Amino acid sequence: MEIRRAGEIREVVAAEHLFDGPARVGAAERFLHESGHHLLIAYVAERPVGMITGVETTHPDKGTEMFLYELSVDPAYRRRGVGGSLVRALAELARDRGCYGMWVGTERDNTATLATYRGAGATDEEDFVALTWSFRNHD
Template sequence: MNIRRATAVSELMGADHLYDRPARPEWAERFLAAPGHLMLIAYADDGRPVGMVSGIEMLHPDKGTEMCLYELSVDEAHRRRGVGRALTEALAEAARERGCYDMWVGVDTDNDAALATYRSAGGEDDGVCAVITWRFPAPGPAGGR
């Protein structure tokens, strides 16, 4: 397995099967152009993407920069082989290299697979928290604001 940072729209589109919904080229382009956004993709020996993790740097005037692990996905046929852990560890290393003071992720408390993956990669529970969401209408065809 080889883990690399995605730097081209074609790489993001090639990992489309790992996302919740179909990727859109214009959104992939915006993602790559946005400062502090990164996606690491795990490739099998045959070159096929088998996992991905995305991270977003978050900066605050009194805290500095932290990394939010935004999403982790591993192709079902490659689960329970250490891909998720390797991707999480690679994102944590990228966060350290970028000077982030920590990395965090929100996880549903009943998502045992995700919790096990993050714990095995050195993450620790900070306790229980609620996630409050504001839902907005879907963006138009241009995909942006």
């Protein structure tokens, strides 16, 4: 398995089966061109089998941290270490870029994902509540 940072739309399109829906070219271009946005793709024999996205966020009194936005592994490649390898690769990228930490949110009953994150070195620090706003036009 090889993990590479995506830099071109063709890489995103080739991996779109790992996302929640088809790649939207405009959104993908914007994501790839933001210096603090990261898309890492895991390949087996040049086939995209997993992906992780991270977004750097900076706060005036804290510095910069990495938000692990999304992790996905092709069902045929789950439970083979792909997810953990992607999480560790994003954490390494975050350290290399000077981030003071990395965080992620997930559902309490998502045991497979929790095991992946914990296996890659994450710890539970506090109870977390997610509140969301939904806007119709999200391009």
